Amino acid sequence: MTNWVTNAWYVAAWDSEVDVAPLSRTICGTPVVLYRKLDRSVVAMRDACPHRLLPLSMGIREGDSIRCKYHGLKLGPDGVAEEMPMKSEAVNRRICAETFVVAERHRFVWIWVGEKDKADPALIPDLWPCSSEGWTFDGGYYPVACDYRLMIDNLMDLTHETYVHSSSIGQVEILEAPIETRVEGERVFVTRWMAGIDAPPFWRAALGKEGPVDRWQICQFMLPASVMIDVGVAPVEAGSTLEAHDQGARGMVIDFMTPETETSHHYFWGMARNFMIHDPGFTARFKAGQGAVFAEDKVILEAQQDAINRNPGLKLSAYRIDEGGVRSRQVIKRKIAASAKVEEPV
Amino acid sequence: MTNWVTNAWYVAAWDSEVDVAPLSRTICGTPVVLYRKLDRSVVAMRDACPHRLLPLSMGIREGDSIRCKYHGLKLGPDGVAEEMPMKSEAVNRRICAETFVVAERHRFVWIWVGEKDKADPALIPDLWPCSSEGWTFDGGYYPVACDYRLMIDNLMDLTHETYVHSSSIGQVEILEAPIETRVEGERVFVTRWMAGIDAPPFWRAALGKEGPVDRWQICQFMLPASVMIDVGVAPVEAGSTLEAHDQGARGMVIDFMTPETETSHHYFWGMARNFMIHDPGFTARFKAGQGAVFAEDKVILEAQQDAINRNPGLKLSAYRIDEGGVRSRQVIKRKIAASAKVEEPV
Amino acid sequence: MTNWVTNAWYVAAWDSEVDVAPLSRTICGTPVVLYRKLDRSVVAMRDACPHRLLPLSMGIREGDSIRCKYHGLKLGPDGVAEEMPMKSEAVNRRICAETFVVAERHRFVWIWVGEKDKADPALIPDLWPCSSEGWTFDGGYYPVACDYRLMIDNLMDLTHETYVHSSSIGQVEILEAPIETRVEGERVFVTRWMAGIDAPPFWRAALGKEGPVDRWQICQFMLPASVMIDVGVAPVEAGSTLEAHDQGARGMVIDFMTPETETSHHYFWGMARNFMIHDPGFTARFKAGQGAVFAEDKVILEAQQDAINRNPGLKLSAYRIDEGGVRSRQVIKRKIAASAKVEEPV
Missing domain, CATH: 2.102.10.10 (Rieske [2Fe-2S] iron-sulphur domain)
Structure with missing residues (x-):
């Protein structure tokens, strides 16, 4: 097993x-x-x-x-x-x-x-932003010495940015936006919708336009081991909704966690975007920035794996912020169990 | 267990x-x-x-x-x-x-x-020389990759100094002084009393006085894992005894071995003394010297642990010089066994 | 076991x-x-x-x-x-x-x-060329992190030279000479006899004589863990046979594989020869050359051991070229089994 x-x-x-x-x-x-x-x-x-x-x-x-x-x-x-x-x-x-x-x-x-x-x-996860007209996509490969599910937990919760990435992308304000977690079949979504706010500098530049915006962060877990994070802003007047929000600047963070062993995995990270798609300088800068952010996660995740090994009597707990990870793990577990059932003799 | x-x-x-x-x-x-x-x-x-x-x-x-x-x-x-x-x-x-x-x-x-x-x-081991009026105390911390009991063995036998510390504190003469081992409840003592001898240079300087001296080395094991070594000299005319020998230059080597894993421990070493207590230069020199001596022990102890691992069919033997270590291990073993008995259901 | x-x-x-x-x-x-x-x-x-x-x-x-x-x-x-x-x-x-x-x-x-x-x-393997009149012998010691039997396999097959030693001693031609494997009691022989060929430069120099030669490579496994490789050339007119081929330039590669653990061994390699025996320069050059060749084998053998560990479901296969190694392993296995039988109570 x-x-x-x-x-x-x-x-x-x-x-x-x-x-x-x-x-x-x-x-x-x-x-x-x-x-x-x-x-x-x-x-x-x-x-x-x-x-x-x-x-x-x-x-x-x-x-x-x-x-x-x-x-x-x-x-x-x-x-x-x-x-x-x-x-x-x-x-x-x-x-x-x-x-x-x-x-x-x-x-x-x-x-x-x-x-x-x-x-x-046909079962290949649909990472459509990586290969759609009007989008550009690039990223990197990082080996990580931890159970691939620890990375899924990490990605399905955006709270950790405040502490792990305090020196880079973390913002205390983000903690205050309400999140919603929902499961649709074998997919899990964690959504944070910020309506009518001031765009932060990064997104203001991406949008290239003044005025109040709707901002979103939608994490989507898909079997067997990917997380796609839909991020972006659109002018309030565009009337964006959770279902349709294509009229602004939009990025898709693509994360794929391929297990290597029970306690290590191959992490494929990329960013697809529908803005500045002909600016390779943007891509290069973004990749370099992500390298620094990722290094912060790697330290945490490998220390976490090590602590799991050294505290065999303890179990991971789950609070409200972990719901995305918990639901994703349930989807994985059910899939493994279903597969085991099929293999059993009748 | x-x-x-x-x-x-x-x-x-x-x-x-x-x-x-x-x-x-x-x-x-x-x-x-x-x-x-x-x-x-x-x-x-x-x-x-x-x-x-x-x-x-x-x-x-x-x-x-x-x-x-x-x-x-x-x-x-x-x-x-x-x-x-x-x-x-x-x-x-x-x-x-x-x-x-x-x-x-x-x-x-x-x-x-x-x-x-x-x-x-009240159960904290009474390392009184570390906190008594008229004494000064300082020391260092050393991680050692061996079972903490190997260090207790080492300290409860002063014979090894001749070989392990041949280039530093070892003296062949010391082997000739008779030793006595005794157990008092949960304490084990290894005593070497040298009456009416010539003080070696270190102790002569510490005493600051000419003439024949009584010299002693008294190792005391205390649960769970400490060894205090009472060392010093006193003028013969002071009439020192095993029970009372406070009228000369006296030091207490303090050793505490805290298990980290089954095959590694944290070694806390210190020296308390009742002479030159306002001379920080003495303390600094003494700590540096002990660093060198300890490095010699560390090589031996870690090689011993390694040999134990690589010769699984062999057991440690005990000769007369090991009586202090043997008795100390018996005290530990009895304490562990007593504790296990208490935990068993009636 | x-x-x-x-x-x-x-x-x-x-x-x-x-x-x-x-x-x-x-x-x-x-x-x-x-x-x-x-x-x-x-x-x-x-x-x-x-x-x-x-x-x-x-x-x-x-x-x-x-x-x-x-x-x-x-x-x-x-x-x-x-x-x-x-x-x-x-x-x-x-x-x-x-x-x-x-x-x-x-x-x-x-x-x-x-x-x-x-x-x-009397049971010491007879590595006679290492101590015979008219011969000289020298070599080196190499620790190798693999099961000693993988080295026996390697030596009892001369095919790998083409690929592993493509940059040094490998020759595609050698693949074309027929090989014969035979077992004599507890010895295994792999023989390649090339009659009436042109000597390659190395052997031409060793022989010091023009004209067609008979060339041989005879690998001999002996218990518990040695392989002696008889290599050389003799003028066709000498009428050499498999049994008697002493009238040319002859070398004996001596290999002894002493197990250290189940997955590591001590490799003793040497070369005995009956030509240029008073030329230490030849010996020095030959040893240096062998060092480079051996480094190529070491990379392969340690990678093979690692692959065995990482593919626990797979077994080594044996083709025709492996017959020498297979037979040698059988001789070892029978010896181990016979010894186990003797030790059993009646």
Whole structure:
């Protein structure tokens, strides 16, 4: 029993991280090697040669195939043996490395490490702002030494910004806006709507317009492990609502937490926006700023994981601010339990 | 079952180590945060926020309270919640961090991590030379990666000085003086009395007087984990006895070994003396010298712990010189066993 | 149950590694201290003082004895106590450190960590080229963080040279020569015989003669953990055979893999040769070259061990090229099983 959903799409890498040279990354406890074929499509195999288990990521790329660095077993992109270590030996095509279904969407390489026949690309989380007309998207990759769910808790609560990010984005005022948490099927929303306020400098510049604004922060958890945070402002006269608020400056913070082990994960962070989309300077500055903010979270989250390990008798508590995280964890837990039930013999 | 007595006072820190800023230290396997209130009294809590377990030692001090760095839960010095992460939320005063009883005595901050109702300050080991008129006391703190009992063994036997400290305080002559070990209730004494000898240079200077002296070394183990070593010389004409030997130059080496884990401890070392008490230069030189001597012990003790781990089939042996350590361990063992018996259902 | 044969001779060290100063090395899971007596014979004891377990390798050498650095227990070269920590205490000659049978042969110090009465020096593997007239022998010591059997696999297959050593000794041509594997009792041979070929530059120089040659590579596994590789060339007119090929330039690569733990070993590598035996420059260059080649193997073998650990569900496969390693492992396994059977009660 793991603490993650197995039959699901996870982000394995940014599309730009995967190229001809093999990339090694452990996804949901499974060592995986990723590389691109000549046609640029992505291959994912277990990162262990079926012969003597040497990581294939240490191997030599040849055409669309990969050759193990130890004895030269050559595997095709389907994982099947194409050449034995001793060239004179007849190829045994039952020799193969486990392969994984992959897909590219929203600037990410997605992987399905569960049962292959269930890997429906339609199940890839809809991170639409990452690949929509009129939007631009970029971000970074950060390994974090904590249970991926601690990061979900962190993102589904905006309160911590006041203390963790006191020197950067934290504002005491934000604590005073009421939040609302709701569950819609397998999605969880935490919403903070600030009507008719003065826009802070960042958003004033993004909007490029004076006057009172409606401001929002809407965190959305989606299975198996993403949080999309819809942030922005619109002029009051636009009459924005929770359901429709497209007439202002709007950003989408994209967070994907792929489990590596039970106590570590790969954190993919990005920001999509519908303003200044042709200004790469904005993007660069924003990424640098986020790097500093993220470093603050990383210190907290890794210390939290460490404290969990050192206080085995204690459990995490949940207060009102944690409702988003609690609900998200419930959605995950139900999904894991449902999957376990299906696998049981009748 | 631990290898230490739980219902007992342990030294958590030198008084000067604890101040307004939080100090984190694991005592008997329990992560603890220590800090001083405005009135300078000491607070000790479990070093984990009751909310999401982030170490409170990473938190922000506010008045006598501490605020968690993650979501801002504010706890009073009694560990009870004073402010929720979201200020608008009503305070739930059932939320609290475990607190520990502390006391200050003999220049140390003492802590009781066992059952609170048994924490009687009268049980604090009587390290009287650390806080008596006519004496001065100072020392240092050293973390050591070995079972605290190995340090007790070390201190209750003065033989090792010849080999471990051959370059510093070791003397072959000392091996020739007879030693006597005796148990008095829960105390163990190892005594070496050298009557009518020539004082070595250190003690000659301390005494400030020519002529033959009586010299003594009396190691005293006290529960749960201290060793006090009474050392000194007195002119023969003073007629000193084992029971009364106050008319010369006398020092008390104070050692307290607080378990951190089963295989590491916090070593508090100090020297109290009744001579040159207004000479801070003496104290400074003595501390520096002890640093060098202690470094020699640390190498030995950590190598010993490592050898114990790597030779699981072997047991420590005990010869005559080890009687002091053996008796001390028996006192500890009996105390642990007695405590276990009490806890059993009738 | 270990993955090595216990009742067997293992190389503990190069003869030049052991001297008056104690050397600590863990052999088959047992910490051992080695030193030479005044007559240059070698002593091996468990590296833990029978008193308080401090490694004896930290001790002080006195004559043929060793004195523990902690309390000064002095042990003779037979491991038996000669002096107690307190000199006045009568020596208890039942106090002793476990000793191990050692022997010196073929430039190595051999140790037997199993049942003493079975330690017959006639069982020392016959590495004759290391100590024969007309030959010279030298080599090095390398610790490797992998199961010693992975190194045996590596050596009993010469295929990997093409890929692992592509930048140094690898040649694609070598893959094309047929190999033959055969078992003779407890020995395993992997043979590659290349008749009437052009000698490569290295061997041409060694032979010092033009014309077609017969070339051979014969790997021989011997219990408990050695591989000797007979390599060389001889003029075709010498009429060399697999059984007799002494009329050319011949080298013997000597490999001994002594288990340290289940996942690490001590690798002793050497090269004996019957050519240019008075040219120390050749030896020095050869050792330096081997250092670079070995560094390539070490990277592979340690990555392989790591991959084995990280893919617990996968097993090593064996193809035709692995037959030598497979057979060698079978010989080891049978020896371990036979030994276990003997130990069972009837």
